[in-house]
Amino acid sequence: MPTPRRFFVADAAPPPETARYAHAVEVGDTLYVTGQLPIDPDNPQALLPPSIEAQTELVFRNLLRILDAAGYRLEDTAFARIYLSHFERDYAGLNAVYHRHFNDERLPARTTVGVAVLGRNALVEIDLVVARG
Structure with missing residues (x-):
C-alpha cells in the first residue's frame, strides 16, 4: 500500500507564479x-530586496509560513539545500542570516x-526537508 501523502499550499506564502506546485508535501513524518x-x-x-541578507530573511519568512501551515517547526529541519546566484560574493552574508535561524546545537545537514x-x-x-520527532 502506498505511503499516504498530504499536499500543502500555504495561503500566507508566495503564490506559485508560472508553474503549478505544492509549497510542501508530507510523506509519513517528513x-x-x-x-x-x-x-x-x-x-x-x-521588487526583490537588493542585499543577500534581506533576501535571505525574506526566504526564511516564507519557509516559516509554510512550516507553520503544515504544523512543523524550523528546529525540526533535517536538511537544507541552498542555491546562490553569486556564491563567492554572497556566501558570508547568507551564513550571517542562516545562523540566526539555526543555532549550533541543531544545525541541519546542508548543501550550498x-x-x-x-x-x-x-x-x-x-x-x-523537515522531520518530526
Missing part, C-alpha cells in the same frame, strides 16, 4: 518544502551550491 525565493507574499510583484541564475533574478533560494 515534510519536503519547495524552494523559496525572496518574494514578499503580501506583495508578490514587488552556486548557480547561474534563479527565478526573478533572486540571489538566494532555499528548500528544506
Whole structure:
C-alpha cells in the first residue's frame, strides 16, 4: 500500500507564479518544502530586496509560513539545500542570516551550491526537508 501523502499550499506564502506546485508535501513524518525565493507574499510583484541578507530573511519568512501551515517547526529541519546566484560574493552574508535561524546545537545537514541564475533574478533560494520527532 502506498505511503499516504498530504499536499500543502500555504495561503500566507508566495503564490506559485508560472508553474503549478505544492509549497510542501508530507510523506509519513517528513515534510519536503519547495524552494523559496525572496518574494514578499503580501506583495508578490514587488521588487526583490537588493542585499543577500534581506533576501535571505525574506526566504526564511516564507519557509516559516509554510512550516507553520503544515504544523512543523524550523528546529525540526533535517536538511537544507541552498542555491546562490553569486556564491563567492554572497556566501558570508547568507551564513550571517542562516545562523540566526539555526543555532549550533541543531544545525541541519546542508548543501550550498552556486548557480547561474534563479527565478526573478533572486540571489538566494532555499528548500528544506523537515522531520518530526
